[in-house]
Amino acid sequence: MGFSWQQLLILLLVVVVLFGTKKLRNIGSDLGGAMKDFKKAMKDDEKESEIEDAEFEKVTDEVKKDKE
Template sequence: MGSFSVMHWVIVLMIVMLVFGTKKISTIGSDLGKAIKGFNDGVKGESKEADGQK
């Protein structure tokens, strides 16, 4: 049970694209990016509040 080769990952990516479609994947990607940005902003805001700054 070694690691997957590049060809395995290409096949997995093609299957995912066939199942979900490219539009759905891009929507998921943008939503995930917004969630990560919001999380980072929240963490920065909490650290500023802990320091007593706003």
């Protein structure tokens, strides 16, 4: 069972009253920055993984050549 739009609106109003709009704006900004940093770290990690894979393939090719 889901929430109706009236229940979500009431929940939103309660949250705004408890935290205030300024605090919610700060939380949203912090959350957005954290997600941006996470995505950047994931991209950097993926690039490092690709580089490591390429280096591994290079080394294995060299080892195969040495065995021949």
